[in-house]
Amino acid sequence: MxxxxxxxxxxxxxxxxxxxxxxxxxxxxxxxxxxxxxxxxxxxxxxxxxxxxxxxxxxxxxxxxxxxxxxxxxxxxxxxxxxxxxxxxxxxxxxxxxxxxxxxxxxxxxxxxxxxxxxxxxxxxxxxxxxxxxxxPGVTSVHALAARHRTVLHRIGEPVHITTGRRLREEGLGPGSTVVMLDADCTFTTVPGDTFIWWGAYLGMPDETLFAGRVGEIGGEIAHRRAELRERKGWIMDIYLLRPAE
The missing domain is CATH 3.40.1010.10 (Tetrapyrrole methylase, N-terminal domain)
Structure with missing residues (x-):
């Protein structure tokens, strides 16, 4: 080769x-x-x-x-x-x-x-x-998530911070919007409840699952649904976008 x-x-x-x-x-x-x-x-x-x-x-x-x-x-x-x-x-x-x-x-x-x-x-x-x-290059899960939720990754003139669940747990939200990958522990449940979340699992696949709303209102539901999906399928790939309340 x-x-x-x-x-x-x-x-x-x-x-x-x-x-x-x-x-x-x-x-x-x-x-x-x-x-x-x-x-x-x-x-x-x-x-x-x-x-x-x-x-x-x-x-x-x-x-x-x-x-x-x-x-x-x-x-x-x-x-x-x-x-x-x-x-x-x-x-x-x-x-x-x-x-x-x-x-x-x-x-x-x-x-x-x-x-x-x-x-x-x-x-x-x-x-x-x-x-x-x-x-x-390929279409990333970041882009697929934004497309499926029909949203923009950032507010006007603000940055986008891409990180992992481990770093989110250690460092908290970054400036502007935060995209979180590789989070096995539903770390979004630790951010302020008025933070908006766009969450997706199995993007582009038959079992694609989407949630959007305030963490304080739907965070528990996302965590429960995520656990159900992982138990049923034996694996999960998910990603989410967080944005503080204006």
Whole structure:
């Protein structure tokens, strides 16, 4: 393999795959997929639908098992860096074993809360393999959330702060509007009750679920519904936008 595409495929709706991504898909011989576990078969089905609909040539799929990582570490940064290193070693092994044009499909966009580009750079930095790679942007869950709620991410002249549930818990709301990703603990329940929330789960998928309103009025309902969905499906991907009362 001497060429690699890192392709953003959007938040879950195959219709959001860009023309640029489709053109790249049609050049790929082998797709490298980091496994997400048997309970996330829906993600596999979305990926399959994208490849069936757009990759109009023979291709191979190489699935790479995702190494486990500690979910509540004392040193978060070091734990994640170790996980990235182990992931990159598995990717390097797979790259070396397969010839042709390769690709990694990334949910959303490779530049936003995704580690794929860091792992590809780790592979190159070791110097064992030499290849070029191209990044294809995708529709992020941030954009999908705003579109589904028919809202703008920011008020006039104000910033948008994108963060995680862990950082929201530690630092509170940022200036202007705050988009929160990777929040397993419903941290929105800790912000002032008059804060407005736009929440979405499984964006672009059949079980897409949306809520909008004041945290003090619907925060508990969102938390309850989120727990129900996760219990029923075994996994959840959600995101929300917070904005203080004017």
């Amino acid at each position: 001497r060429t690699l595409y890192v392709i953003g495929i959007g938040a879950g709706d195959p219709d959001q795959v860009t023309v640029q991504a489709i053109k790249a898909l049609r050049q790929v011989d082998v797709f490298f997929v980091i496994g997400k576990g048997a309970e996330k078969r829906e993600l596999v089905e979305v990926r399959t639908a994208i490849l069936t609909g757009y990759a109009d040539r023979p291709y191979r799929i190489v699935e790479i098992p995702d190494p486990p990582r500690e979910r509540a570490p004392d040193d978060y940064r070091s734990t994640v860096q170790d996980w990235h290193e182990r992931r990159s070693l598995l990717l390097e092994e797979a790259f070396a074993a397969h010839d042709g044009v390769g690709a990694i499909l990334v949910w959303g966009d490779p530049a936003l809360y995704d580690s794929t580009l860091r792992m590809v750079e780790r592979v190159l930095a070791r110097g064992t393999l030499d290849f070029d790679y191209t990044v294809i």
